[in-house]
Amino acid sequence: MSSFFKLEEHKTNIRTEILAGVTTFFAMAYIILVNPSFLSKTGMDFGAVFVATCLASALGSLLMGVIANYPIALAPGMGLNAYFTFVVCLGMGIPWQKALGAVFISGVIFLLLTVTKVREMIINSIPSSLKFAVSGGIGIFIAFIGMKNAGLIIANEATFIALNPKLSYDPNLLLTIFGLVLTVILMLRKVTGAIFIGMIVTGILGVITGLIAPPTGVFSMPPSIAPTFMQMDIAGALDLGLFTIVFSFLFVDLFDNAGTLVGVANQAGLLKDNKLPKAGRALVTDSVATMAGASMGTSTVTSYIESASGVASGGRTGLTAVVTAICLGLSVFFFPLVKAFASVAAITSPALIIVGVLMAGSLKNIKWDDFVVAVPAFLTMIMMPLTYSIATGIAVGFILYPICQVVVGNWKKVHPIMYILAVLFILRFIYLGAI
Secondary structure (H helix, E strand, O other): OOOOOOOOOOOOOHHHHHHHHHHHHHHHOHHHHHHHHHHHHHOOOHHHHHHHHHHHHHHHHHHHHHHHOOOOOEEEOOOHHHHHHHHHHOOOOOOHHHHHHHHHHHHHHHHHHHHOOHHHHHHHHOOHHHHHHHHHHHHHHHHHHHHHHHOOEEEEOOOEEEEOOOOOOOHHHHHHHHHHHHHHHHHHOOOOOHHHHHHHHHHHHHHHOOOOOOOOOOOOOOOOOOOOOOOOOHHHHOOHHHHHHHHHHHHHHHHHHHHHHHHHHHHOOOOEOOEOOOHHHHHHHHHHHHHHHHHHOOOOEEEOOOHHHHHHOOOOOHHHHHHHHHHHHHHHHHHHHHHHHHOOHHHHHHHHHHHHHHHHHHHHHOOOOOHHHHHHHHHHHHHHHHHOOHHHHHHHHHHHHHHHHHHOOOHHHOOHHHHHHHHHHHHHHHHHOOO
16 A cells, blocks of 8 residues: 555654545535435435535545545535536426436546647636636635525615625524534634535534434444436537537636646645646546536535645545545435435535635736736626526626727637637537527
């Protein structure tokens, strides 16, 4: 084991790697509750999605550890699962089987782009301002969903949305606020697994106060994955109208995964000459995990920034990811707890808001004093929550960016791929309507 993962070369040991793997698991364990809570709203079987989430995450993390030897875990991406649920299925009325088909296709395309080295060209063609805006916009969108699900904000005829007037005395809203404040405190104190711990403590308090029905047990055999296994409709997803959906899954996964890989690898001291060795293997792992996840019954699987917590604990090799994979695999036996807590908005919503805060941090990297850059970036970001669509935000930004650059005479600085994408999005709006 030591020689396979090159522990001595990376100045680590088995004990440290195990501790780091467990740390990463607790930091990202919230996805086990949140993902089935999201996807089950589309009509998918809750238990099947739970098992698919655990197994796809375990498989992706295992492959990352064994193939790439990186201390990076994978799981269904936040933002992408929100897009899958609230935009594609609930917003556009597309059956979840077709949505899974779109996820599978995006994984296949991502694999082809990685193998053919086209990935680098695409990444280089997209301006950094739009990459940061997409990440930040998704964060705001996720936080908005969390507040809406919890009832913190409600519909209002005069202002469209407003703060819930029952905020000061509704027990469920107060429980949500408690969970949010507790999680913030834990985050500020840099407690490992702060989001997950916040969810568990909030759930326990809910049970004690009678606001949440107690779980029927702690352990059980995993529920059947049959209701979602191999149910993706690939043929249906190939419909022209789903082009934007496939592109959105692909685009967000492409840059979210690349950013996470570089960020965590840099923290672990794995970059060489500012480049990531074996990046191709890591990206292949991501695409294979996405295809496997869609086959099992979950949305896009991607690298998790929470892996940084494991690196902070000393994780330097793939053994960290393998340990995390084992923990994720064993999670399937804790279904009674997940079933009891995952459907409670007061438990999951604080996690969504905190994840939104973390993702919005990328907005600081945008050059807001450059109006040519600021306008497309801002509208990319703001259109996501206002239109309830990640795809619409991406489309608006990709259309406006080249237009702004052409107006100021910088048309040569815009990559040809950006012009092509802008035209495709314009045609999509004209002939197929809103995204």
